[in-house]
Amino acid sequence: MRRIQTILLLVASSLFMVAEGQSIKVVQGESQMSVEGTSTIHDWEMGTSSINGVAELSKEADQLEITNTKITVKSAELKSDNSGMDEKAHDALNVKKHPTITFTQTEKLTVKPNGTKFSGTVRGNLTISGKTKAVAIPVTGDSSQNKLKVSGKLDLKMTQFNIDPPRAMLGAIKAGDEITVSFEVGLK
Numbered sequence: 001m002r003r004i005q006t007i008l009l010l011v012a013s014s015l016f017m018v019a020e021g022q023s024i025k026v027v028q029g030e031s032q033m034s035v036e037g038t039s040t041i042h043d044w045e046m047g048t049s050s051i052n053g054v055a056e057l058s059k060e061a062d063q064l065e066i067t068n069t070k071i072t073v074k075s076a077e078l079k080s081d082n083s084g085m086d087e088k089a090h091d092a093l094n095v096k097k098h099p100t101i102t103f104t105q106t107e108k109l110t111v112k113p114n115g116t117k118f119s120g121t122v123r124g125n126l127t128i129s130g131k132t133k134a135v136a137i138p139v140t141g142d143s144s145q146n147k148l149k150v151s152g153k154l155d156l157k158m159t160q161f162n163i164d165p166p167r168a169m170l171g172a173i174k175a176g177d178e179i180t181v182s183f184e185v186g187l188k
Contacts, residue, residue, distance in 0.1 A: 030186025038176040069105035088166035116144035
């Protein structure tokens with residue numbers, strides 16, 4: 001009888017550890033990304049809610065660990081309210097040759113949440129238009145309700161990724177080099 005109890009305890013312990021270190025996926029309806037920039041005549045914004053990805057989440061004692069995050073966005077899914085601008089942006093991103101924008105986490109993020117809320121810096125490689133750069137993204141998050149919600153903002157330059165800022169009307173209108181990428185990703 002004691003042996004059966006020991007075996008049951010070991011099985012229960014292993015199930016608990018699996019629940020604590022689990023793979024989670026992006027929830028489509030709870031995720032969005034936007035890219036904001038300027039041009040010689042007006043500010044602009046493009047966005048998408050078509051985000052895919054996974055991460056691994058572990059909770060131990062009073063710490064939360066996030067590892068192996070990989071987020072993918074289809075470049076052609078970035079849209080604005082101006083189809084002409086979308087076409088110029090998609091050409092600049094070379095979406096036919098480089099159909100995805102990808103972030104791959106390279107270092108474990110360990111945070112000590114205040115309740116369910118946390119903040120930290122996630123480090124990884126960002127690939128846009130075939131060019132990969134190491135980035136450090138300040139993030140805030142919430143790990144309540146068996147979900148993980150992470151938000152962040154990153155300032156970049158298009159030329160860092162070998163992207164020529166789009167132009168229109170024979171160069172009379174030109175996008176600025178600086179962009180801000182903002183995101184909110186829900187994972188479960």
